[in-house]
Amino acid sequence: MKILVLMLIAYLLGSIPTGLWIGNYFYHINLREHGSGNTGTTNTFRILGPKAGTVTLIVDLLKGTVATLLPIWLGVDHFSPILIGLFAIIGHTYPIFAGFKGGKAVATSAGVLLGFAPLFLIYLLAIFIGTLYLFSMISLSSVIAASVAAISVLIFPAFHFLLPSxxxxxTIIILLIASLIIIRHKDNMTRIRQKSENLVPWGLNLSKQEKN
Structure with a gap:
């Protein structure tokens, strides 16, 4: 019973559509009608600016972290807390408070790793930032980091590197999260192939996307 309650709490926590609510209540802007139409961190930065984007990033990150740590804080220790974190990611991606149309799972997934495997998160963050510098695309950086996470979780424990065993x-949850992130970015990958993906004003843009 406790695990079901924690799953529900995590899902509802993840369902808080941070960027959408900030846009509606403080800027009178519906993020669904601007930019990519997504309610996550990247589109919030692009449409509402750095202050709103930063708040959205922090809150979406903490949704995953708090959900993952809830079982530990409440002394429920007969299952892996990352399982509860997964439901925050599901809530973020398919939020009940926003018509089941949410973000692309990146920030909240990072929050889950922050609560469960922080060193693994730092490693993936380095991959993300390195890719972002080379290609200037949040979407590609997210997909590369997710792909690397999936490969690493299968290989690293064999060498006791970052993941001791x-x-x-x-392993299953990381593979599920990575798959979800990649699937959620399928439209971005199409735009990348068409050289029309949105860029950040930083990095080398090695794939030569058209700046917009």
Whole structure:
């Protein structure tokens, strides 16, 4: 019963559509009608600016972290807390408070890793930033980091690097999260192939996307 309650709490926590609510209540702008139409961190930065984007990033990150740490704080220790974090990611991606149309799972997934495997998160963050510098695209950086996470969780435990041993639940959930992130970015990948993906004003843009 406790695990079901924690799953529900995590899902509802993840369902808070941070960028959408900030846009509606403080800027009188519906993010769904601007930019990519997405309610996550990237589109919030692009449409509402750095202040709103930063708040959205922090809140969406903390949704995953708090959900993952809830079982630990409440002394519920007979299952892996990352399982609860997964429901925050599901809530963020398919939020009940926003018509089940949410973000692309990146920030909240990072929050889950912050609560469960912070060193692994730092490693993936380095991959993300390095890719962002080379290609100037949040979307590609997210997909590369997700792909690297999926490969690393299968390989690293064999060498006791960052992940000391194989954890079946952790491995399965990382593979699920990585798959979700990649699927959620399928439209971005199409635009990348068409050289029309949105860029950030930083980095080398090695794939030569058209700046917009």
């Amino acid at each position: 194989y954890d079946l639940i952790f």
